[in-house]
Amino acid sequence: MVKKLKKVDVVIVGSGWVGGIAAAELTKAGHKVVILERGKNKKQEDFIGTKDELRYSKRYDLMQELNKDTITSRNSMDKVAMPVRNNMNARLGNHTGGAGVHWNGLAFRWLPYDFEIYSKTVERYGKDKIPKESTMQDWGITYDELEPYFDKYEKTAAISGEESPLGPPRSDKYPLPPMKETPAIRLFTEATKNLGYHPYRIPSANASQTYTNPDGETINGCVYCAFCEEYGCDFGAKADPIITVLATAQKTGNLEIRNDSFVNSVSHDGKKAIGLVYTDTNTGEVFEQPADIVVLAGFVFTNTRLLLTSKIGQPYNPKTGQGIIGKNFTGHFSNLSTYIGARGFFENKKFNNFMGTGGLGATIDDFSGDYEDHTNLDFLHGYEVHYSQLGTRPIAHNSVPEGTPGWGKEFKKQSLKYFNRNLFITAQSGFLPNKNTYMDLDPTYKDALGNPLLRVTVTYAKQDIARAKAGVARCAEIMKAMGADTMNVDVVKDDTAFDHKFYTDHFFGGAIMGADPATSAVNTYSQMWDMDNLFVVGGSSFPHTGNYNPTVTIGAFAYRAAEGMITYLKEGGNLAYKKLEKNA
């Protein structure tokens, strides 16, 4: 029995950055908003005194438990997908604030090249440069159009940084100066400068000073305690949805967050969304929450699965290339990106590796996006090389030079010796969509409520391997210049296949945006082409993966979507066409 509740203006799936931003903007405009959050109620108070590596980094206390709901994974279409059973392979956000609570805080803007990737590639290299398997496309928006939303997000989230010497134009500087500089950052900066590159400090959501954002929320100055990634901030010094946008929305009195509410489907009549059908996981009761606007602000997997199970839009079929829902799944895959690079061991230098903060570090843009000329390279898009001092913790960090046994006396000796005598730099690379990398519903495995799990199929293309190899080689070059005595350099093999790790939490696609309803699920306001009052917002709308961490770009699109929702509540209609009319 589904119990129908009283209609509200807006009902949102998920209380992370996207749901939080939408809620803040809508409630400030006077609309009544209900957020359905599958996870537990969390407050900043929950994160005080929780510097506990085992609990948060090894038992994944803030991540989505996989016992009720997970994804299945395969690395080729001819295989049977297996469920991702353990959080070791999938750190998906959960609870109030979502992944926005336990992010590191690296706060980049994606590049003008990203949003017009197809046109710019054709313009610079010609059509033939685009590999056959690629399904890359323009996003239907330009960097310049998105810039005000980037600026808005950065001001909400206390982003601390300095302008990249190669970066795109900005309407304003970062709201806060960069964080403090450490010896290892100085080493990276000098080495990359000497190599002729253009280092700058990674912009961070860990605040370099105490800051009050335009909504009146305060983010404290960071104290570099080194528990950011996988942790909620002990001090309210990392911008997260709880201390910013959700707090703003709650102050209006117009927001209700219902925790322990697992959304099963979007109810609709084929033309309009009616509301969300969800299970109260404390009682097992099923409710329908009707609303004028329905917003899917879950993670990529949640948004895509809800569209597929609710039968909204046409599912993507990799054999015919027809359909759109589930198409263009991309991400920062652990054995191609983010976690691979060069680790240098230093005989005569000791670093305070255990100090740091998530977004503390330096990077170069010289090989990001299309900054490098790809004419003679066998890949498109690029990689961002960075040194990040997020703080090494003792269970996870037992790095030893290659050739050292993995356990026993020698391992112990070397792992203790090098704990504070090694540095790691990594190349985070873009990933271009291909026709064989997508999401659909799994034919076998089900969640705890009997719904089919989402199945993810990831097949690497040659250019993805080539890009990763180039990134790792660059890391080695820089690490050598930093003066490491010995190095472990990750090896990317020609036959590297997807390893079923959804560890970076940087995944995209499934309900991609665009200017044309024939090739996209949503417009650039994240509004469904097929259903005006349904907004599907977040990483799910990104047609490919850029090489930077995604949160700021997700935040920018969330602000744009929120603006679209407010307009829609006033005027109705498809916002993309509206804009065209206005321009005409």
Next chain:
Amino acid sequence: MADKQPPIKENGKSEHQQDLSRRNFLKNTGLVAGGLVGGSLFGGLITGGLDKKDKQNGETENAHPNKEYEAFQARQFFTREHDFKLLIASTEQILPEDELGPGAIKLGVPYYIDKQLAGRWGINGHDYRQGPFVANLDKSDQTAGPGGEQSILDRGSLFLLGLRKMDEESQKRFSTPFDEASEEQQIEIMTDFEANNVKMQGVKASEFFILLKQATLEGAYSDPLYGGNVNMEGWKMKEFPGAQASYATYIEQDEFVKLDPISLRDYQGH
């Protein structure tokens, strides 16, 4: 790997003759090597008081460094003492005591693992546990299952199966229980587990080994509240200062900063 191990000195032989298994344990774990540690260490921690009758030489009279810790330890998960002895022997081989500091035993790793297996982690409480389960993965999918992710077995069962398999191998190869085998013999068996040269049912030997190693490191370096990292000795060895509130005053400086570690007990301050 075995050839990298220094030879074991056979001291204290006569003192231990009345308890052969115990003597061998000490020998095998290398803890008597160089007379670093006296037999008193093991009085309660390892034999669980079973050999209380075994009064030692003068060393037993010394105050035990982990006396307070031991006073609260008993097995929650392992029902057979022999299984626990296998755990003790194998974790100490992964992280042995040496001149740099305590090994797995002294850090409380075996009891840490016992507690973990008795709880949510041991029964894979947060994991997706619905079938069908796939035991034999395709080669390119094998990295999907470190620690036997795709196995139908939970971690508690994996530990029992893996430890007993080590014991079986030791009996087969050396006609001696694993925990009484020599250091070289133990290392040989564990090296074969790591390389997946031992056939197991339901899980790969190498996957069990990864799980064993991971759990050992967790026990050595997690906050003492979990029963390992006794007296924060693991952190001290590693120069990791634990749950410090702030590094704001140190973060920019070039010098290495040595701080006394802080546990969550201290940090939470109640």
